[in-house]
Amino acid sequence: MKVTTRPDDKSERASRLHVVIAEVVSAIIGSTVSFDEMYQIVLDKARWLTESQHGFVSSIEKKTGAHVSNTLTKMRDEGCAVSAALYSLPEGPHKLYNSLWGHSLNVRESFFTNNPSSHAAAAGLPSGHVPLKNFLSVPIIFGDEILGQIALANSVREYTEDDLKEIKRLGEVYAIVLHNRQQESELRRSEEQFRSMVEMAPFPMLVARREVNSTILYGNLRAAELFKVSQEALIGSAVADYNQKREEWIAILDEIEKNGCALDKEMQFYDVSGKACWVLLFAVKVIWFGSEALMITINDITDRKNMEETLRQLATVDYLTGIWNRRYIMDLGNKEFERCLRYKTHMSVIIFDLDHFKLVNDKYGHNIGDRVLEGTAKVVTNELRGRDIFGRYGGEEFAIVFPEITLREAAKVAERLRQAIEKYQYSLENSSTLTVTASFGISEVIDTDRTFEEILARADYALYKAKALGRNRIYCS
Numbered sequence: 001m002k003v004t005t006r007p008d009d010k011s012e013r014a015s016r017l018h019v020v021i022a023e024v025v026s027a028i029i030g031s032t033v034s035f036d037e038m039y040q041i042v043l044d045k046a047r048w049l050t051e052s053q054h055g056f057v058s059s060i061e062k063k064t065g066a067h068v069s070n071t072l073t074k075m076r077d078e079g080c081a082v083s084a085a086l087y088s089l090p091e092g093p094h095k096l097y098n099s100l101w102g103h104s105l106n107v108r109e110s111f112f113t114n115n116p117s118s119h120a121a122a123a124g125l126p127s128g129h130v131p132l133k134n135f136l137s138v139p140i141i142f143g144d145e146i147l148g149q150i151a152l153a154n155s156v157r158e159y160t161e162d163d164l165k166e167i168k169r170l171g172e173v174y175a176i177v178l179h180n181r182q183q184e185s186e187l188r189r190s191e192e193q194f195r196s197m198v199e200m201a202p203f204p205m206l207v208a209r210r211e212v213n214s215t216i217l218y219g220n221l222r223a224a225e226l227f228k229v230s231q232e233a234l235i236g237s238a239v240a241d242y243n244q245k246r247e248e249w250i251a252i253l254d255e256i257e258k259n260g261c262a263l264d265k266e267m268q269f270y271d272v273s274g275k276a277c278w279v280l281l282f283a284v285k286v287i288w289f290g291s292e293a294l295m296i297t298i299n300d301i302t303d304r305k306n307m308e309e310t311l312r313q314l315a316t317v318d319y320l321t322g323i324w325n326r327r328y329i330m331d332l333g334n335k336e337f338e339r340c341l342r343y344k345t346h347m348s349v350i351i352f353d354l355d356h357f358k359l360v361n362d363k364y365g366h367n368i369g370d371r372v373l374e375g376t377a378k379v380v381t382n383e384l385r386g387r388d389i390f391g392r393y394g395g396e397e398f399a400i401v402f403p404e405i406t407l408r409e410a411a412k413v414a415e416r417l418r419q420a421i422e423k424y425q426y427s428l429e430n431s432s433t434l435t436v437t438a439s440f441g442i443s444e445v446i447d448t449d450r451t452f453e454e455i456l457a458r459a460d461y462a463l464y465k466a467k468a469l470g471r472n473r474i475y476c477s
Contacts (some may be wrong), residue, residue: 011301014299018203018299019297022295022343024170024295025177027109036071039070040071042170045122045170047152049163050136050154050163050166050313052154055152056069058151059140059178060146060147067097067105067149085277104151105139106299108141110139112134114134116133122425127286130154134153136159136163137151138167139169140171142175152173188402198220198370201220201422204223206223206295208239209294210257212292213240214294216234216236217293218235219231226300227242227272242270252265252281261285262463263282266278267281277302278305279299280299281297284300300303315328321376322374322394324390325392326391329401331398333456337445337452337455346445347401347404348406348410348444349455349456350440350441351397351398351463352414352418352440355467368426370427372436373392380400380420383413386402389401407442410444411442411476414440414442414474418473418474421436439463439473439474440466441477443477459477462475462476
């Protein structure tokens with residue numbers, strides 16, 4: 001089996017686990033597989049999740065009570081006393097199993113160790129067995145009955161609590177499947193049994209028709225909770241009812257038809273009240289009791305998306321004024337400059353700052369100074385077009401990029417802004433008011449410009465000239 005590096009990010013690990021469980025369930029119900037094939041599927045997925053070199057998946061034989069390892073990686077060096085891949089763990093005194101392989105069955109609890117030789121149950125490996133670097137075991141329990149075990153060894157890294165949680169989750173699904181398969185040789189013929197399996201899934205899960213609206217044939221309780229409806233109301237509604245972008249859903253269906261599945265689809269769903277949530281969606285083709293269908297698993301990533309938006313805000317927005325910060329002005333300005341050169345359009349830039357702002361801070365304090373900066377940002381924003389790029393350039397200095405505007409047009413805007421700033425009054429605690437003025441430097445793209453910084457430099461020089469001429473005025477460069 002090819003071992004792939006596992007991601008450390010928890011949300012990504014959770015997403016991968018959803019895919020694995022969906023693939024396991026889909027493989028089992030999508031076709032008539034033998035018990036041995038089912039064991040091998042579970043072992044392959046468990047090894048991939050944990051990057052384990054060895055392991056086995058077992059079951060308890062109903063007739064004899066023997067704990068049989070139904071599928072087993074090659075764990076024998078030459079001379080190993082174990083003579084075949086198919087073997088059983090014999091019970092010892094007091095109905096206990098020997099060695100690490102039997103410990104989780106004896107105590108009925110999952111565990112892992114990255115130092116096997118020091119574990120209390122380490123003794124008892126057969127002669128010639130490959131050395132154990134680490135070990136992880138999950139007993140498969142349904143109700144009160146032990147049905148089998150998932151045992152893994154020799155991961156290329158140390159096992160972690162996240163590995164144990166993932167294999168326990170996989171074990172929960174395996175327990176349901178194994179129990180149902182032992183009770184009914186053809187699980188997919190029993191809709192009630194399959195529903196119980198889906199219901200136990202630790203995440204929202206749907207089965208839907210393979211059609212444009214994707215009518216929902218079954219949804220578990222977690223899916224109903226996500227959409228804020230009862231399970232009865234969920235069944236018979238359509239996936240399209242909870243996704244407002246019809247073309248997006250049709251594109252996903254087309255991908256499923258082409259590839260058999262659609263994985264890691266980041267999209268927005270809406271509950272019945274219209275509240276949006278971000279989800280990561282996985283869908284695979286299945287046969288639902290003789291009919292073509294989709295099995296859909298959903299990972300709610302709303303918290304992650306909110307965090308991403310918060311980080312984006314921190315990276316691009318000035319914390320005090322709520323307008324763009326200097327770095328983002330430069331990013332957007334460079335893009336507009338390149339577009340201006342490509343399409344031979346106009347582009348102008350204004351740099352302005354508040355006159356004698358230091359005196360405001362010295363006389364009234366920084367709290368009033370901050371209010372003046374916030375107020376200035378609001379006054380200017382109200383006077384600009386939606387496509388104009390406005391941000392705080394630094395301290396009391398601001399910058400505006402005007403796509404497709406000439407120097408003369410930009411000067412008219414600057415004069416309007418200058419007057420608006422001059423008229424705005426800030427209320428002080430003693431019922432008096434404060435007004436401020438601003439000086440403006442303006443430049444536009446010329447034929448010799450090769451960088452956005454050249455335009456900014458001319459606007460900055462023009463601002464210097466406006467100040468030198470007495471402030472509260474505009475100057476074009």
